[in-house]
Amino acid sequence: MSLREVSRRAPRILQRGDSLLLDEGAPPTLNDLADALQFALGDGRIWFNDNRMVLMQADVLGALMAQMIQDKGTQHTRIQSMRIGWQEGVKLAHIVMNRFPQQDLTAALAAGPRLHTIEGYAKVTTRRFEFDAKRKTYHGEFHWTDSVAGTEHIRRFGVCDCAACWMQVGVPSGYTKTLLGFPVIFREIECVAQGAPRCLVVGKDVGG
Structure with a gap:
């Protein structure tokens, strides 16, 4: 069932939500x-639902990001x-929408941090x-806590004056916008790459 159909059948459910009221x-x-x-060990494939996934070492991802910064600069990266x-x-x-069709949009949004x-x-x-x-x-x-991007960035460049978990911040922005149907932008307010003990991420609608 699409979110539009859910909204038509039970509009009050989709109007508002609060994680503090979520049934765990x-x-x-x-x-x-x-x-x-799912791990198809004999086939060399990893699946999340029907989407193929890969495992990558954090050190390799960190090296890739560092090379991009050296080649194209921080802003481009x-x-x-x-x-x-x-x-x-x-x-x-x-x-999430395809595998777990439901009327509880709050629960679907809560799945984002769990997936992360x-x-x-x-x-x-x-x-x-x-x-x-x-x-x-x-x-x-x-x-x-223990962000891969922030940890790898500080390991290669030391403490910096900007947040560094760029790809990770993009994930909840795309996820939340897709579920809600309107733009939500996430920003990293504190980052381990800046010397913070953990990263603090805040998401707000564009109007906010």
Whole structure:
């Protein structure tokens, strides 16, 4: 069932949501999402639902980002990384909608941080998110502990004066926008690459 159809049948459910009111057992739970990840060991394939995945060492990803910075500069690397993250977020949102069709949009949004954790980007702790679909408003705050991008950046370049988890920030932007149907931009307010103990990420609707 599409989100449009869900909205038509149960508009009150989709109008507003608050992570503080979420039933922790509402699907997709962390276990539900983990069950969707399958290893076809004899075939050389990893699947998340019907989407093929790959494993990559964090050190290799860090080396790739460092090479991009050296070749094209920080600004170019930041923009391209966020675009890649955005596309991943969009695809993850479609996977959740297809595998876990439901009327609880709050639970679908809560799956985003869980997926971020499963993929190994960071341990994500949701401080709170809330939205009003009718008014097209969203606000969310999240902690990322042991972020791959931030850790790799500081290992290669030392403490810097800017946040460095560019691709990771793009993921929730694409994911949340796809589910809600209006733009939501995530920004990294604090980053381990700046010397912070963990990353603080805040998402807001464009009007906010």
